[in-house]
Amino acid sequence: MKNSESEYRVEMTGISKSFGVVSVLEDVNFKVKHGEIHALLGENGAGKSTLVKILSGVHQKDGGKVLLNGEEISPKNTHDGQVLGISVVYQELSLVNDLSVAENIYLHKLGASKFWMNWKQLTNDAQELINSLGFEIDASAIVRDLSIVQKQVVEIAKALSEDTKVLILDEPTTVFDPTDTQKLFDNLFRLKEKGISIIYISHHLEEIFKIADSITVLRDGVDTGSMAVKDTDTDGVIRLMIGRELKDLYPARDAEIGAEPIFEVKNLTARDNLVHDVSFSVKPGEVLGIAGLGGSGRTETAKLIFGADKKKSGTLILDGKEITTKSPVEAVGHEIGFVSEDRKEEGVFLPLSIRRNISVTSFAPISSKLGFISTDKEYTNVLGLIDKLNIKAPSSEVDVKNLSGGNQQKVALAKWLSIDSKVILIDEPTRGVDVGAKVEIYNLINEVAKKGVGVIVISSDMPEIMGIADRILVMHEGTIYGELPKEKFSEENILRYSIGEPIK
Amino acid sequence: MALTIKQQLSNPGGILKFLIKYNTIFIFILLVIFSAVISDVFFTSVNLSNLLKQVSGIGIISIGMLIVILTGGIDLSVGSMVALLAVTFAILVNAVVLPIAILLTIIIGFALGSVAGYLVAFQKMAPFIATLALMTVARGLGFIYAKGSPITFKTPGGEFMSNFANNSTIGIPNIAIVFFVIVAIAAVMLRYNVFGRLIIAMGSNEEASRLSGIKVNKYKFLVYAISGSLAAIAAIVVASRTNLGSPNMGMAWELDAIAAVVIGGASLNGGKGSAINTLMGVLILGLIGNILNLLNVPSYPQQVVKGAIIIFAVLLQRFDSK
Numbered sequence: 001m002k003n004s005e006s007e008y009r010v011e012m013t014g015i016s017k018s019f020g021v022v023s024v025l026e027d028v029n030f031k032v033k034h035g036e037i038h039a040l041l042g043e044n045g046a047g048k049s050t051l052v053k054i055l056s057g058v059h060q061k062d063g064g065k066v067l068l069n070g071e072e073i074s075p076k077n078t079h080d081g082q083v084l085g086i087s088v089v090y091q092e093l094s095l096v097n098d099l100s101v102a103e104n105i106y107l108h109k110l111g112a113s114k115f116w117m118n119w120k121q122l123t124n125d126a127q128e129l130i131n132s133l134g135f136e137i138d139a140s141a142i143v144r145d146l147s148i149v150q151k152q153v154v155e156i157a158k159a160l161s162e163d164t165k166v167l168i169l170d171e172p173t174t175v176f177d178p179t180d181t182q183k184l185f186d187n188l189f190r191l192k193e194k195g196i197s198i199i200y201i202s203h204h205l206e207e208i209f210k211i212a213d214s215i216t217v218l219r220d221g222v223d224t225g226s227m228a229v230k231d232t233d234t235d236g237v238i239r240l241m242i243g244r245e246l247k248d249l250y251p252a253r254d255a256e257i258g259a260e261p262i263f264e265v266k267n268l269t270a271r272d273n274l275v276h277d278v279s280f281s282v283k284p285g286e287v288l289g290i291a292g293l294g295g296s297g298r299t300e301t302a303k304l305i306f307g308a309d310k311k312k313s314g315t316l317i318l319d320g321k322e323i324t325t326k327s328p329v330e331a332v333g334h335e336i337g338f339v340s341e342d343r344k345e346e347g348v349f350l351p352l353s354i355r356r357n358i359s360v361t362s363f364a365p366i367s368s369k370l371g372f373i374s375t376d377k378e379y380t381n382v383l384g385l386i387d388k389l390n391i392k393a394p395s396s397e398v399d400v401k402n403l404s405g406g407n408q409q410k411v412a413l414a415k416w417l418s419i420d421s422k423v424i425l426i427d428e429p430t431r432g433v434d435v436g437a438k439v440e441i442y443n444l445i446n447e448v449a450k451k452g453v454g455v456i457v458i459s460s461d462m463p464e465i466m467g468i469a470d471r472i473l474v475m476h477e478g479t480i481y482g483e484l485p486k487e488k489f490s491e492e493n494i495l496r497y498s499i500g501e502p503i504k
Numbered sequence: 505m506a507l508t509i510k511q512q513l514s515n516p517g518g519i520l521k522f523l524i525k526y527n528t529i530f531i532f533i534l535l536v537i538f539s540a541v542i543s544d545v546f547f548t549s550v551n552l553s554n555l556l557k558q559v560s561g562i563g564i565i566s567i568g569m570l571i572v573i574l575t576g577g578i579d580l581s582v583g584s585m586v587a588l589l590a591v592t593f594a595i596l597v598n599a600v601v602l603p604i605a606i607l608l609t610i611i612i613g614f615a616l617g618s619v620a621g622y623l624v625a626f627q628k629m630a631p632f633i634a635t636l637a638l639m640t641v642a643r644g645l646g647f648i649y650a651k652g653s654p655i656t657f658k659t660p661g662g663e664f665m666s667n668f669a670n671n672s673t674i675g676i677p678n679i680a681i682v683f684f685v686i687v688a689i690a691a692v693m694l695r696y697n698v699f700g701r702l703i704i705a706m707g708s709n710e711e712a713s714r715l716s717g718i719k720v721n722k723y724k725f726l727v728y729a730i731s732g733s734l735a736a737i738a739a740i741v742v743a744s745r746t747n748l749g750s751p752n753m754g755m756a757w758e759l760d761a762i763a764a765v766v767i768g769g770a771s772l773n774g775g776k777g778s779a780i781n782t783l784m785g786v787l788i789l790g791l792i793g794n795i796l797n798l799l800n801v802p803s804y805p806q807q808v809v810k811g812a813i814i815i816f817a818v819l820l821q822r823f824d825s826k
Contacts, residue, residue: 328715329718329719356704356705360713360716360718367698371697
C-alpha cells in the first residue's frame with residue numbers, strides 16, 4: 001500500500017478560501033502521511049470543516065494546491081473525491097432514514113451500473129462489513145429504527161465500503177460511550193495498519209492523545225502549527241487552539257449545597273421498562289452527575305422526569321410535595337427545565353432568531369394577560385441573556401441555524417435560564433462544543449446551582465462529569481447501579497459501575 | 505458557520521437581492537403596472553371594487569390556511585366548509601334574527617374546524633387525510649341540507665346582509681374591509697402575540713416546542729378551529745354577496761387558498777409565512793384572473809397562466825433562501 005513516490009498521502013499547501021468577502025482559510029498548510037492518524041483541531045468556526053470539505057470536493061479552494069500521492073487534484077464534487085479514494089464521515093449524519101442499512105452503505109452504487117441489483121449479495125456484503133468493524137447491527141434493518149450510535153456506525157461503514165485511501169472523520173465519537181469509542185479506535189488502528197491515512201477531527205483532546213500520530217491546529221482560518229503527538233501535551237494544544245493559556249477547564253465548585261433535597265425521585269419506571277426502579281435525590285445548589293454507557297437509560301430517565309416519555313410508576317417529590325409530570329407542560333409548570341442532548345432536533349428552533357428561541361419558554365413575564373408581547377421587555381430579557389452567556393452573534397435577530405454549535409447550545413440553555421427553575425436536567429451539556437464555549441457553559445452550570453437550583457447533568461464525557469459534578473450516579477441496564485461521592489471519582493470507577501461491576 | 509452572518513451583512517447585494525427578498529410585493533406592483541398599461545378599464549373604480557369583492561372570500565379562508573400551514577399542517581376542508589356554512593347561514597337567516605344567525609354560523613364553523621383539530625391534534629391523524637375526509641363530508645352535508653339547490657335569503661335580515669355585502673364605505677367594498685380587518689388582526693397576532701409566536705415555533709420544530717413545555721396539542725387544535733371559524737365568515741360574506749347559500753360554492757377554494765399562501769412565501773413545512781404576504785398572494789391571484797378577464801382570455805388558458813405564476817413565485821423564493 002506504500003507509495004514511495006511521495007512522503008505524504010495528502011499535501012495541502014497555501015490553501016485559501018473565502019465565502020463572500022469573509023475569508024475562512026488563509027494560506028493553510030496541511031500534510032498527512034501514509035498510514036497515520038492525523039488530528040485536525042481547532043475551535044468551532046476555525047475552518048476545520050471547510051478544509052476537509054475542500055479535500056473531499058464539497059467546496060472548491062480559491063488558492064493553493066492539493067496533492068494526493070504527489071499528484072495535484074481538484075475534486076469538483078464529492079463523487080470526484082470518492083473516486084480518488086477520499087471518504088468522509090460527517091458530523092451531521094447523512095443517512096437516508098427510510099432505506100435499509102445495506103442500501104445506505106452502498107447508496108453510491110445503487111443505480112450506478114446495473115439495472116438489476118443483487119439485494120442478497122448487497123445485504124451480505126454490508127453485514128460482513130459491519131461485522132468486521134465489531135458492531136452488532138442487522139444489515140437489513142431500516143435506518144430509522146436504529147439508535148443514534150448505530151447510525152454513526154453505519155455512517156462509518158459507508159465510508160469504508162469504497163476503496164478508501166483517505167478517511168476523514170468529523171467528531172465521530174460524540175454519540176459513543178467509552179466501549180464503542182474503544183471499538184472505533186481499534187478499527188482505526190487496523191485501517192492505519194493497512195496504510196489508510198486518517199484525518200480525525202475532534203474536540204476531545206484525551207481521544208487525540210490516545211490515537212493520533214500528528215496534530216495540526218487551526219485558529220481563525222490559519223494553521224498555528226503541526227507537530228507529532230509525542231512532542232506536545234494537552235496544555236500545549238489548548239494554547240494553540242485558543243491562543244491563550246487555559247488555567248482551569250472546570251471551574252471551582254463554590255455553590256452552597258442545601259441540607260434537604262429539593263427534588264426526589266422514587267422507584268421511577270418507564271412504561272416500556274427501559275428504565276426501572278430509579279431512585280435518587282438532588283439538593284438545592286448541587287450538581288448531580290448521571291453517567292453510564294449509551295443505552296443505559298440516562299436520557300430516558302431525564303425524559304421520564306420531564307414528562308416527555310410515559311411513566312408506568314414512580315413518585316416525584318419537589319420541595320417536599322408530591323408532583324406529577326404527565327407532560328412537559330406540567331413539568332415546566334413545576335419549574336423543571338430540560339436541555340436535550342439532540343440540540344438540532346429537540347433543543348433549538350434552527351430557522352428562528354435567537355430572540356424567538358429564547359422567548360419561547362418565558363412569555364408570561366413579558367406579555368400581557370391577552371398574550372401581547374411587550375417588545376421592550378422582550379429585548380431587555382433577550383439581550384441580557386445574550387450578553388450574560390456571551391452568545392457570539394451580531395444581533396438577537398440572527399437565525400440560530402447560522403450560529404456555531406457552542407453558541408447554539410448556549411441558546412438552548414438560555415431558554416431555561418430566562419425563567420425561574422427549581423430543577424434543571426441537562427443532557428450532554430457540551431456535545432460538539434469547542435473548548436472556549438465549554439468553559440463558559442460549565443461556569444453557567446455553576447452559577448445556576450449557586451441560585452439554589454438542583455442541577456442534574458447527564459454526560460458521556462467522563463472528565464467533564466467528574467469536573468463539574470458534586471456526586472455521580474452511574475446507570476447500568478436501565479437503573480442506577482451505583483453512586484460515587486467526590487472522593488471516589490475516577491474514570492475506572494465510573495466504567496466499572498457502567499458495566500455492572502463493583503468498584504475496588 | 506458564523507461566517508454566513510457576516511457574509512449576509514457585508515455582502516453588497518443591492519437591488520436584486522432586495523427584490524428577491526420582497527418578491528411578493530414586487531410581483532404585485534409589477535402586475536398592477538402591467539394591468540394599468542394594457543387595459544383602460546383596469547383602474548376604474550368599478551373594476552377595482554369588483555376585484556376586491558371577488559378575492560375577499562378566498563382571502564378570508566387564506567388567512568385560516570396560513571395559520572394552519574404555519575404549524576406545518578394543511579386544511580383541505582375550507583372550500584367545502586364555505587359551501588356547507590353558506591347553506592347553513594341561508595337557512596338560519598330565514599329562521600332566526602340576523603345577529604344570532606351570524607353568531608351560530610361562526611360557532612358551527614368553529615365546531616367543524618374543531619373536528620379536524622381533534623383528529624389532527626389528539627388522534628395524530630395526518631392533516632392532509634383528516635381534512636380531506638372532512639372536505640367530502642362537508643360538501644355532502646351542504647347538498648343534503650340544501651336539498652340540492654340554492655337557498656335564497658327571504659327575510660329583512662337577509663336583505664340587510666345583501667346590501668352590506670354589495671355596498672362600499674369610502675370607496676372600499678364592505679366585504680373587502682372585513683377581509684382587511686382579518687388580515688390586520690392576523691398580522692398583529694402573528695407578530696406581537698404569544699399565540700403567533702408559539703404556532704410559528706411549533707411549525708419550525710414540533711419536538712423542540714413540546715420539550716419547551718408548549719401545549720402543542722392545544723394550539724394544533726386551535727388553528728383548525730380558527731380556520732373553520734374563518735371559513736364561516738367567508739361563507740357569510742359570499743352568501744350575502746349573492747343573496748343565497750349554495751352547496752356549489754367554494755369549489756376548489758382550498759387550492760386557491762393554498763396557492764395564495766405559498767405565493768406569499770410561506771413554507772408548507774411550517775414555521776415560515778406572514779399575513780401581509782398572504783394578502784399579497786391573494787391579490788396577485790385575483791389580479792391575474794382580473795387582467796386575463798379584461799383581456800378576454802377564456803377560462804382554461806387562465807388556469808394555465810395561474811399555475812405558471814405559482815411556479816414562478818415559488819422559484820423566486822427558492823432563490824431567496826439560498
